[in-house]
Amino acid sequence: MTIAAVVAAILATALADRRWLLVAQREHYLPGSAMRFALRWWRLGANRVLAAGAVLGVVLSPLTPAAGFVGALAVALGPFGFPLRPASPGPLVWTPRLRTLAAVTAVAQLVVIGAGVALGGGVPVAGLVALLSPLAVDAALAALRPLEDRRASVFVASARERLEGVAPDVVAITGSYGKTTTKTYAAHLIAGARRVVPSPRSFNNRAGLSRAVHEQLVPGTEVFIAEMGTYGPGEIAELVEWCRPRVAAITAIGPVHLERFGNEDAIVTAKAEIFAGAEVAVLNVDDPRLAALAGQLPVPTVVRCSAVARDADVAALADGDRLVLLRSGEVVADVALPDAVLGNVAVAAAIAFAVGVPSDAVAAALATLPAVPNRRAVTTLSTGALAVDDTFNSNPAGSRAALDTMARHATGQGKRVVVTPGMVELGPVQAGENAAWAACAAAAATHLVVVGATNRRALLEGAGSVEDALRARVIAVASHADAVAWVRANTGPGDVVLYENQLPDHYP
């Protein structure tokens, strides 16, 4: 009986480990992420009962091994809703890194269980190990950190060598949001005049950037645009140490990843690390914090960009249905207004100027600014409805801009549907920002489809604050797939659907 209870707990541990290893992989192997997500899942609805059962089973197991079985069963089954076959954005991939992590986790767990058995407390100890699977994954992540750092530094060293060999003009872009879009625009504006390679998609950390250098930096590249993201102080400083930008830009500051930074001033400081050693600093000074920063930078050339001020060094202004680009107050382009955040356009143009693209070449390319995938990209659905795909966005300013895009595409009679799980990684302001945005969305839309449980309460609260007569019908669904099914069944030609953010399926 005792042996069977220990074996049951070990099996439950294996099942639980698989879940939290997925989270570790999806969350960039950051220690702490398994526990953070475990708490989110176990706190939801019926999972609370299951969690209580698991805890009770472990606590009572010293009295009777039967209680141990109950605990093991609860851990094996729960949390409900967590995908058994993760699919979005993809399944668990058994990379060497994940295999190492799984092995270290399992060995540590078995050692603890073995010690428990030796000391005569096999059943409760095995039950506790099963229950604390996310903690074990986090501990293994922390323990493997130095090893991963060493491995990464070898890869980084060869990336640095390659970068020095190809010797392109390096541009670095960071910002709380708008990085990928600005990078795409800048690459487009430069492409006709110089051989340019942007880092792909959102490959913006140490691993992503060194991989981009290894796999994308074609010999003969003249300009390399590196997108740089940060989860905390010191990360960008480490990136610019080997991927040294001559031109560095900050697109915007917002409450993104606030849970890791604490406050927005810390975000500004962390982003400003990008200017170490740069010759040209490009900033969107429409943000007062960046305007203040522009005045303090010890960089030889500071380029102030704006979407509102004509007297900025580079300004991208909306004039009716025209986009007017000014360089030092002089009009260099006047093209049809694209559906773009003009601050990003201004920063991208400033970058193109800084790497020596002539004004007329920038002006010519500006007329054909590309749509960025998953960022307010407009497509037609199989139902005939128009979809605005903004599924990669998770920041308040972008979410509001997306509502405007939806409104622009709306027809008088048609439905205006917003499908969203809300924004994440906003730390202490997450609930407030989601509620505030949901109020705007509920006023702008005819239907608001709230996806998942992560931000459900805040979104419903925000929507509820809108006057009854103006408020969208609110529908809550469990998953993105359910939301898509709802859209299929309820929309048609003349309707417009805004998909605002999409969370990976390890989010509740």
Added chain:
Amino acid sequence: MSSPAVIFGGPSPEHDISILTGLQAARTLAGAGRAPTCLYWSKTNEWHEVDAALEGADFADGVPRRARPLRFVAGAGGGFVGEGGALRKERPLPISAAVVCCHGAPGEDGTLQSALDLAGIAYTGPDAAGAALGMDKLAFGEVCRGAGLPVLAREVVGEGPPSFAGPYIVKPRFGGSSIGIVVAADAAAVTAAARQSVHLRRGAVVEPYRDDAADLEVAVRTYPSLVLSAISKPEKGRGVYSYKEKYVGGEGMLSAPRELNPSLPGKVAEVVRDAATAVASLARLRGVARVDFLLDGDEVWVNEVNTIPGSLSKHLWDVPFIEVLDGMLAEAQARPTTAWTTDGADGTALRSAGSIAGKLG
């Protein structure tokens, strides 16, 4: 037991399209039990062995997962060699012949072909000289003109204006895709485009631009004997037939709308067939190639040759694709690309030369 290889990718603007061509060939060979070795040539000039079952999207962010790094050794006993371990020295992969599916330089301009020659690997498609000629629009046009084939004026963009009237179309002199092609109203615009565009920096050619002209294409297969495909007329959008129209949003050329065996005025079809036959030998075509023509009214001109066309012009053949591939592989072995000779280098000159110092004095 050696099996065929498929080579695709390469540091080219057409890297992505080449992957699609390569995967189609690999999948077809695998389906017919030929067990191909898939050799992926990365954008940064690295080589990897990959699985034939991969999809194009697996390459979208770079080298796909589980790719095995290889070194490409040019020289006697060379080839594609795995990294091996401390105890095991790897031997080159056994390859009977390689299906080259690269588009654009350096996989279609003779660079890769030369390296394969040096490594002693048989391959499909043009040899180094044929590839280099096909990639040089100026040289190819002059060869056709010299043989009396109908061609439009084509000149190097230099200091002075073109010797013929506009409007003009300016193209990179080297390059296989439509990237970098611009239409210019007058001579000043031609010079400006050539000066500004990164794609035209290595040399540009200028031709008269005919807005009303349509494209015609004929694919050729060269083994065991020359076969021409049906004439195909791609539907043209407004203005230049762009890279995007050709490729984005589909499986290479397969998805582009086209008309097969269109009705053509007068003797156009006959002229096209005769010219394609002549180009096959003039341009040393080998494997599958595609000859592109321009049609305006009842006039037709040879425009360009594509020595390794997208999807190997799969859509233009009325035989199964595996038959096309098998023919190419048989040709790769039956018609070698190297004919090196050392006749005359028998030591006589060396023995009678005296000392090198004496020659320098």
